[in-house]
Amino acid sequence: MAALSIRTLSKRYANLEVLKGIDLDIESGEFTVLVGPSGCGKSTLLNIVAGLDRPSAGTIEIGGRVVNDIPPKDRDIAMVFQSYALYPSMTVRQNITFGMECRHVPKIEQEKAVTNVAKLLQIEPLLGRKPSQLSGGQRQRVAMGRALVRNPLLFLFDEPLSNLDAKLRVEMRMEIKRLHQRIGATIVYVTHDQIEAMTMATRIAVMHQGSVQQFADPDTVYRYPANLFVARFMGSPPMNTMPARLEAENGSLVVIIGAGRPDEVRLRLKGYDAAAPFVGREVVFGIRPECIAEGSRAFSGDAPVLVNAPVEMVEPTGAETMVLLRLGGEPAMARISPDIRPAPGASASFALDTRRICLFDPETERLIA
Secondary structure, three states: OEEEEEEEEEEEEOOEEEEEEEEEEEEOOOEEEEEOOOOOOHHHHHHHHHOOOOOOEEEEEEOOEEOOOOOHHHOOEEEEOOOOOOOOOOOHHHHHHHHHHHOOOOHHHHHHHHHHHHHHHOOHHHOOOOHHHOOHHHHHHHHHHHHHOOOOOEEEEEOOOOOOOHHHHHHHHHHHHHHHHHHOOOEEEEEOOHHHHHHHOOEEEEEEOOEEEEEEOHHHHHHOOOEHHHHHHOOOOOOEEEEEEEEEEOOEEEEEEOOOOOOOEEEEEOOOHHHHHHOOOEEEEEEOHHHEEEOOOOOOOOOOEEEEEEEEEEEEOOOOEEEEEEEOOEEEEEEEOOOOOOOOOOEEEEEEOHHHEEEEOOOOOEEOO
């Protein structure tokens, strides 16, 4: 039985449709991330699951029970907010136990719960402090502790790391993932940061304009994006996409970028039989930056296709070098070795891994192969 089932859920404010027929099944113990740009409806969806907002249509089931008309306090959920939502006049211990006090949990059980959670989150020395005496990361741990003592069916996280600096965000990301591995809780986590989504989730729901574009494990979302939006949103840098043409040549499929140009690029494809109906038609060609490397590098398996391409810009990042180049006149970003620095304005040799490309229908924008 799914821990959370969402069926044909929609939300409308006057003439604005924020959510459009959402269907999701989240299994017990899963770490599901709702990711998408600002305004896509992910926080609205989380608020409806929490009971802080009502759907215009559709049903929500938590633990097999329809909760549409059940108040938040009776849904057996715990929520961690972006703003931490700690009581400033209370100590850490009091913030954690406040909810249990309201539910009239015996003092002995409160103390046991606080001791266990404080040890789990490594906040034992902080129990006597007030929120103003804590760092951002410590406040977030306290907010998580307040949720954990409830031992609910479902944890809801609403962009909990967005107020932290970059270094602390990485540390807390690891803490939350480690916490999930320890307790095996069911978590629904909202973020606009696709790196958080890729590193933390067991499954990702990519949202755009009120709809779920793809719901799959991180590897599938990254390697086989369902459509152009997912391809262009997931990844840092995102997938390179460019217009191309598909032709048949000597029994093989060939994708041509910049057809008719002096610098056109022709790539022979293997294992892309699903694209055969598009022979003689325009397609959108997609390739990840790590599938374009310096010409001296060999990808495992088949020999890569080597092309000469003009270099427009070079960005050394320490761990790698990002290169903006032109394939058949179209801009593309490559991720190459940190010790390779091609000269901007000159041409250089690049290797393309044609086993990991994507082809999209330019009309529907959906993945072909």
